[in-house]
Amino acid sequence: MLRLSNVSAGYGSFQALFDASLEVNAGETVAVIGPNGAGKTTLLRVISRLIDATAGEMTMEAHSLNAVPSHEVIGYGIAHVPENRRLFPRLSVEDNLRMGSYVPSARAQFSGRLDQVYALFPRMKERRKQLAGTLSGGEQQMCAIGRALMSGPKLLLLDEPSAGLAPVVVQAIFEVVRKMSAQGYTVLIVEQNVQQVLKVADRAYLLETGRIKLSGRSDELRENDAIKKSYLGL
Amino acid sequence: MPIFDIFLVEAVVNGILLGGILALLALGLNLIFGVIDVVWICYAELIMLGMYAVYYGHNVYGWPLWLALVFGVAVVAVLGALLHQFVIRPVLAAEPINQLLVTGGVLFFLQAVATLVFGIEFKNIGIRLPQLSVGDMYLSLARLIAFGVALAGMIGMYLFLTRTYLGTAIRAISQDRAIMPLMGVNPNRIFLITSALGGGLAGLAACLLVLQYDIHPAIGLTFGPITFMVCVMGGLGNMIGGFIAAFIFAQFISVGGFFLHIEWGYVIAFVFFIGMMFWRPQGILGSR
Numbered sequence: 001m002l003r004l005s006n007v008s009a010g011y012g013s014f015q016a017l018f019d020a021s022l023e024v025n026a027g028e029t030v031a032v033i034g035p036n037g038a039g040k041t042t043l044l045r046v047i048s049r050l051i052d053a054t055a056g057e058m059t060m061e062a063h064s065l066n067a068v069p070s071h072e073v074i075g076y077g078i079a080h081v082p083e084n085r086r087l088f089p090r091l092s093v094e095d096n097l098r099m100g101s102y103v104p105s106a107r108a109q110f111s112g113r114l115d116q117v118y119a120l121f122p123r124m125k126e127r128r129k130q131l132a133g134t135l136s137g138g139e140q141q142m143c144a145i146g147r148a149l150m151s152g153p154k155l156l157l158l159d160e161p162s163a164g165l166a167p168v169v170v171q172a173i174f175e176v177v178r179k180m181s182a183q184g185y186t187v188l189i190v191e192q193n194v195q196q197v198l199k200v201a202d203r204a205y206l207l208e209t210g211r212i213k214l215s216g217r218s219d220e221l222r223e224n225d226a227i228k229k230s231y232l233g234l
Numbered sequence: 235m236p237i238f239d240i241f242l243v244e245a246v247v248n249g250i251l252l253g254g255i256l257a258l259l260a261l262g263l264n265l266i267f268g269v270i271d272v273v274w275i276c277y278a279e280l281i282m283l284g285m286y287a288v289y290y291g292h293n294v295y296g297w298p299l300w301l302a303l304v305f306g307v308a309v310v311a312v313l314g315a316l317l318h319q320f321v322i323r324p325v326l327a328a329e330p331i332n333q334l335l336v337t338g339g340v341l342f343f344l345q346a347v348a349t350l351v352f353g354i355e356f357k358n359i360g361i362r363l364p365q366l367s368v369g370d371m372y373l374s375l376a377r378l379i380a381f382g383v384a385l386a387g388m389i390g391m392y393l394f395l396t397r398t399y400l401g402t403a404i405r406a407i408s409q410d411r412a413i414m415p416l417m418g419v420n421p422n423r424i425f426l427i428t429s430a431l432g433g434g435l436a437g438l439a440a441c442l443l444v445l446q447y448d449i450h451p452a453i454g455l456t457f458g459p460i461t462f463m464v465c466v467m468g469g470l471g472n473m474i475g476g477f478i479a480a481f482i483f484a485q486f487i488s489v490g491g492f493f494l495h496i497e498w499g500y501v502i503a504f505v506f507f508i509g510m511m512f513w514r515p516q517g518i519l520g521s522r
Contacts (some may be wrong), residue, residue, distance in 0.1 A: 103417075
């Protein structure tokens, strides 16, 4: 579905991503793991065209993404839940979800998808009139995921959904990811919480200092000595 | 002094009517600042051009008044969009002081152009609406119409911002510009639409002012400062605050003028404004 071949990117003279190649197939949940500053967020920002790829090719279902303006990426079926959720704090939960269905093709489906999101996150229904900025961290993450689902994406990009959340809430968020992959969503998730994300992902890539160092099935990576030592604390 | 003073009541009612037009003046400027985070110092000059547009439509080209008024709104809406595209957009990332200077430059530019093109003589559209007598009070019909239109404009704006996708996007972009593309929103398009809307509101104000005032190239200076004071007092960018401030300000002018002299009304209002700046510099409902 999504394919990156030898993609490089950076900020000004600083290169954050070197020759990254990866692939996400329909129905898969794929994780990108790695330490802080490895280029994980950059990878997702390149896919969403928030920053330019300086080299390499990106395709979504055989359509090249390289020259697509960032606001049109969602039209290819890619929804991005950004780092730190980035909700609109002074809009209500429901208005935040409404913004997720802004593209004309999604507007007609608004009420149906709203019901789906509320079914996935009953909490959001209770809080639908509340300003998003007053939600707890976990609720904000659910709202941010819900907002992305409102566009009816084929591929969901999740940037560190567990960051800054209490352990119990982290469990709940990964439960949501598991539920979504069980429902057939295609997910590309970037995470530092390697232990948890390898339990929900089918495959994973290890990104270190901007380069993909390893890739494989999640159960294989869990047994990999380097990963065990550096990321699982075993 | 009798307990029920009809002239005081008249002053209060006139203050309310004046408040309506001040609120409308503040609305467009607040919309622009709240969404784009740029102050259009030349806002009142756009109103001046709108007044000329109505004058040219009605008195030079001989169009019916309604068409000239629609033309006035349309011209300023287009000017608002042009102002954004060619003046604001290049300085969006610049320091606020540079943005102020650049729109301040546009102010003098527009005044000079208006003087060259339209001349310095006063013009008016030749329509004078009568005074209405209600009980023992005299109220200006022009002000009553202005109040009604201003109120309708504000309610319309509120409904637009809260009930439509575009309005929701306009509120959203003021809170997080950088992630708008992830929603499928082209931020520059939203800014252009907002600028056209702000311009349209200035044009609407022009249509109401042209019924009461003569037009000349410096007429922006009559409304500009008071519009900024209303906006600042309400909390720059806060439309509800601007609305409240407009009515407070108008009462100072109207009732203050009643007790002393009409010029004193403005003096009292300005003194109140300066006092407010010491006491609550962020404005009535402002957060910064």
